[in-house]
Amino acid sequence: MSIEPMHEESVDDSGAEASGSLAATDLHHVYGRGTSEEHHALGGITFSMNKGEFVAIVGPSGCGKTTLLRCLSGLMAPTSGSVMLEGVPVESVPKDLTLVFQDYRRSLYPWLRVDANVEFPLKNSGIGKAERTERVRQALEDVGLSGHASKYPGQLSGGMQQRVSIARALAYRPHLLLMDEPFASVDAQTRASLEDVLLEVWARRRKTVLFVTHDIDESVYLADRVVVLSNAPSHVMAEIVVDIPRPRDQIETKATPEFVELRAEVARLIRDAGTGAGKPAGDS
Amino acid sequence: MTISPRLIRHAKDLGLQIIVVAAVLAVWKLGTEWADSLYFPSPNKVFAEVWNGWILDWSNTWEDNLQPSLMRLLSGFFLASFFAITTGIAIGRSRTLGDYVEPIIHFVRSIPPPALLPLFLVLLGIDDTMKIVLIATGVFPPILLNTIDGVRSIDPLYLDTATAYRISRSRRLTHVILPSAGPKIFAGLRISLSIAVILMVISELIAATNGVGFRILQAQRQFKMVDLWAGLVVLGTMGAFLNGVLSLVERRVLRWRRA
Amino acid sequence: MASASRSRRVPVKWVRGAIGAGVLFVALEVLTRAELVTAEYLPPASSILREVFSLLTTRAFLRDLWVTIQACLIGLAIATLVAVPLGLVLGLGRTAYKATIVVIEFLRPIPSVALIPLAILIYGRGTDMKVALVVFACLWPILFNTIYGMHSVDPVAADTARVFGLGRIRIGTRVYLRSASPFIFTGFKIATSIAVILAVSAELIAGGSEGIGIVMLEEASVGNQKTVYAVTIVTGLIGLVLLGALGAVERRMFAWAQAERAVA
Numbered sequence: 071m072s073i074e075p076m077h078e079e080s081v082d083d084s085g086a087e088a089s090g091s092l093a094a095t096d097l098h099h100v101y102g103r104g105t106s107e108e109h110h111a112l113g114g115i116t117f118s119m120n121k122g123e124f125v126a127i128v129g130p131s132g133c134g135k136t137t138l139l140r141c142l143s144g145l146m147a148p149t150s151g152s153v154m155l156e157g158v159p160v161e162s163v164p165k166d167l168t169l170v171f172q173d174y175r176r177s178l179y180p181w182l183r184v185d186a187n188v189e190f191p192l193k194n195s196g197i198g199k200a201e202r203t204e205r206v207r208q209a210l211e212d213v214g215l216s217g218h219a220s221k222y223p224g225q226l227s228g229g230m231q232q233r234v235s236i237a238r239a240l241a242y243r244p245h246l247l248l249m250d251e252p253f254a255s256v257d258a259q260t261r262a263s264l265e266d267v268l269l270e271v272w273a274r275r276r277k278t279v280l281f282v283t284h285d286i287d288e289s290v291y292l293a294d295r296v297v298v299l300s301n302a303p304s305h306v307m308a309e310i311v312v313d314i315p316r317p318r319d320q321i322e323t324k325a326t327p328e329f330v331e332l333r334a335e336v337a338r339l340i341r342d343a344g345t346g347a348g349k350p351a352g353d354s
Numbered sequence: 355m356t357i358s359p360r361l362i363r364h365a366k367d368l369g370l371q372i373i374v375v376a377a378v379l380a381v382w383k384l385g386t387e388w389a390d391s392l393y394f395p396s397p398n399k400v401f402a403e404v405w406n407g408w409i410l411d412w413s414n415t416w417e418d419n420l421q422p423s424l425m426r427l428l429s430g431f432f433l434a435s436f437f438a439i440t441t442g443i444a445i446g447r448s449r450t451l452g453d454y455v456e457p458i459i460h461f462v463r464s465i466p467p468p469a470l471l472p473l474f475l476v477l478l479g480i481d482d483t484m485k486i487v488l489i490a491t492g493v494f495p496p497i498l499l500n501t502i503d504g505v506r507s508i509d510p511l512y513l514d515t516a517t518a519y520r521i522s523r524s525r526r527l528t529h530v531i532l533p534s535a536g537p538k539i540f541a542g543l544r545i546s547l548s549i550a551v552i553l554m555v556i557s558e559l560i561a562a563t564n565g566v567g568f569r570i571l572q573a574q575r576q577f578k579m580v581d582l583w584a585g586l587v588v589l590g591t592m593g594a595f596l597n598g599v600l601s602l603v604e605r606r607v608l609r610w611r612r613a
Numbered sequence: 614m615a616s617a618s619r620s621r622r623v624p625v626k627w628v629r630g631a632i633g634a635g636v637l638f639v640a641l642e643v644l645t646r647a648e649l650v651t652a653e654y655l656p657p658a659s660s661i662l663r664e665v666f667s668l669l670t671t672r673a674f675l676r677d678l679w680v681t682i683q684a685c686l687i688g689l690a691i692a693t694l695v696a697v698p699l700g701l702v703l704g705l706g707r708t709a710y711k712a713t714i715v716v717i718e719f720l721r722p723i724p725s726v727a728l729i730p731l732a733i734l735i736y737g738r739g740t741d742m743k744v745a746l747v748v749f750a751c752l753w754p755i756l757f758n759t760i761y762g763m764h765s766v767d768p769v770a771a772d773t774a775r776v777f778g779l780g781r782i783r784i785g786t787r788v789y790l791r792s793a794s795p796f797i798f799t800g801f802k803i804a805t806s807i808a809v810i811l812a813v814s815a816e817l818i819a820g821g822s823e824g825i826g827i828v829m830l831e832e833a834s835v836g837n838q839k840t841v842y843a844v845t846i847v848t849g850l851i852g853l854v855l856l857g858a859l860g861a862v863e864r865r866m867f868a869w870a871q872a873e874r875a876v877a
């Protein structure tokens with residue numbers, strides 16, 4: 071995998087103000103309301119993130135992280151509460167936002183080849199052919215799939231499919247990127263490089279990233295701030311500011327005492343989140 | 355150097371097919387010679403008639419038999435496919451619309467297609483319009499129902515993904531919904547093709563002055579058994595050919611499924 | 614949650630279905646009453662419906678109906694009695710299976726209705742001819758699905774039976790027949806639709822004196838649109854009843870089997 075640092079030719083949006091401040095207030099979501107299988111997933115989540123920030127969300131399995139991202143992105147209306155993007159209520163998916171789905175297998179279109187999958191959303195936004203091709207090439211290179219552009223998703227491994235769905239989001243270049251456990255299925259080696267690619271793109275294009283993960287190391291390594299959710303009905307248990315300087319390094323950063331300390335703190339909080347509701351703490 | 359086991363298996367299958375077809379022909383030949391039946395002429399005579407009566411006289415057979423039959427069949431088939439797929443998508447996308455019209459569709463589907471013939475005969479007469487309308491009506495329900503089913507069973511995440519990337523309504527329809535319903539639509543088309551052939555034959559046996567079915571009927575009336583069998587062979591070949599073309603198109607359109 | 618909302622949806626669905634059918638009925642009625650369409654093309658829907666009821670209470674028509682259905686039932690019975698045992702035997706071996714598939718593929722493109730002129734010459738224009746055609750056409754789907762079902766038998770189940778010392782014949786009936794039965798039933802369902810198609814087509818082409826197809830042709834030849842419409846609707850009702858009944862039997866008997874649909 072190549073982690074090429076700078077692509078001077080395509081700095082179209084880096085000159086602009088980094089945008090994408092997102093605020094959620096008292097979000098509740100109840101599935102199957104009024105039925106015997108009613109499930110209160112979100113129990114009043116309030117949090118906000120600033121433009122250009124990198125926030126990680128961790129929490130026990132099944133606590134409602136995916137639900138939260140769906141509400142934040144405007145894919146789904148919460149039962150109550152509000153989501154504001156730059157002061158405007160989010161009612162449908164906003165223009166400069168997209169989501170990397172947790173279930174990557176079902177979010178790629180099996181009838182489109184890898185490059186066509188990545189290019190598909192770009193055809194909507196009036197971007198010229200040459201520019202589209204370049205973005206696709208760049209994004210596939212970033213995730214290390216240059217040689218697989220003309221394969222069908224069905225011919226790739228799970229980890230590779232997951233990387234295609236990341237490449238699609240990168241090529242789309244939203245200001246605000248919501249990612250739902252995007253690296254869950256890739257091997258440790260690739261995962262480390264993808265983390266660095268993401269950090270590099272984030273820094274260069276001043277994106278705002280909200281990143282759901284089960285991996286505590288990953289959350290501390292990537293984020294400016296880690297938000298810990300409780301068991302369902304979930305609320306924000308704690309927010310931990312990660313003031314480790316950037317650029318960070320996979321080996322050196324993870325060996326620093328601050329990192330080790332923060333990681334232990336997050337782990338403790340997650341354990342308490344699990345036991346707090348009388349349930350085991352997820353699978354992380 | 356080794357030969358892959360798959361290749362060996364394919365070769366074996368091919369060998370088996372050749373043996374079976376040869377055996378069928380041999381049984382046919384020996385059986386007819388031994389029984390000397392009035393109704394079952396030997397394959398030699400039948401294939402000789404196919405050669406002399408159909409192939410050597412190609413321009414006439416094309417004009418009088420094949421072309422009229424194919425024209426009726428394909429017009430009806432394409433007409434129905436177009437309308438069935440478009441309405442199927444509309445109905446599949448809307449639960450409410452589906453609830454209103456589905457009982458009607460299921461009722462029409464349960465009419466055995468040939469039973470529509472007398473009605474169309476009395477309404478439209480005996481010309482080609484009647485035959486095309488008959489074929490189109492008969493093949494409409496299977497394509498429609500399969501399209502509805504295909505559109506309904508689309509993975510909701512495909513649509514969520516389209517929403518997350520703000521894909522326009524029209525592109526969502528043509529690039530997401532239609533391809534994902536593709537396999538089911540083709541299943542409907544395959545069923546419909548065989549119904550179309552049945553209806554073409556029946557309408558030509560009852561109300562035509564040309565076409566492959568008409569030629570078979572003539573042979574029957576004149577008690578020309580060899581001609582009748584040759585007509586069956588030609589009809590079978592035509593059916594196999596059309597099926598083959600549809601399969602080729604399907605393989606091409608749905609090639610991603612083999613990935 | 615899913616099941617709760619589904620059960621709530623069912624009455625809504627029925628109400629809407631009834632409304633849909635009602636609207637169609639009224640629209641057709643208005644079309645003719647307002648003389649937008651001449652009665653020659655479309656008699657008033659209410660008169661067609663009345664005709665359906667009067668047909669279904671007329672002895673002569675019920676006799677014709679029975680003649681057609683009888684041919685279907687006899688043909689289906691013979692085809693089943695031949696195809697199922699044959700399929701069980703052929704299904705035991707791979708080669709026999711593949712050979713049968715080749716034969717079926719070879720014969721499939723010839724639409725069975727094209728054999729009607731031949732069958733008329735051999736069997737005349739009566740019930741024999743219809744039965745012969747139905748048998749021939751229904752044999753293949755039942756045979757194919759039986760063999761297919763035999764191949765879906767879990768080899769572990771067969772081995773288990775052998776370990777417990779069940780004899781060959783009992784393995785055959787207990788394990789194979791039971792596992793293959795949903796597939797056989799699928800074949801039977803396909804064969805049922807085919808049987809009706811062939812019986813009606815044979816009557817339309819062969820003529821003759823009794824049968825539902827004959828009634829339709831006769832009424833059509835004297836330009837009695839109303840009755841032709843009514844009989845066509847009756848054929849649809851028969852189809853609904855037959856397939857509905859088979860579907861109900863299938864759901865009751867084979868709920869345990871998530872049988873893959875094999876289409877022959």
Ligand SMILES: Nc1ncnc2c1ncn2[C@@H]1O[C@H](COP(=O)(O)OP(=O)(O)OP(=O)(O)O)[C@@H](O)[C@H]1O
Nearest residue numbers: 101102109111130131132133134135136137138172
């Ligand atoms: N469409 C739905 N209908 C009913 N319940 C749902 C639905 N989607 C999710 N749930 C329930 O809501 C809860 C939260 O689900 P969600 O997918 O948001 O959790 P998550 O935190 O993303 O879990 P994971 O870590 O496993 O991805 C779960 O208990 C789940 O069963």
Ligand SMILES: [Mg+2]
Nearest residue numbers: 135136172250
């Ligand atoms: Mg999740």
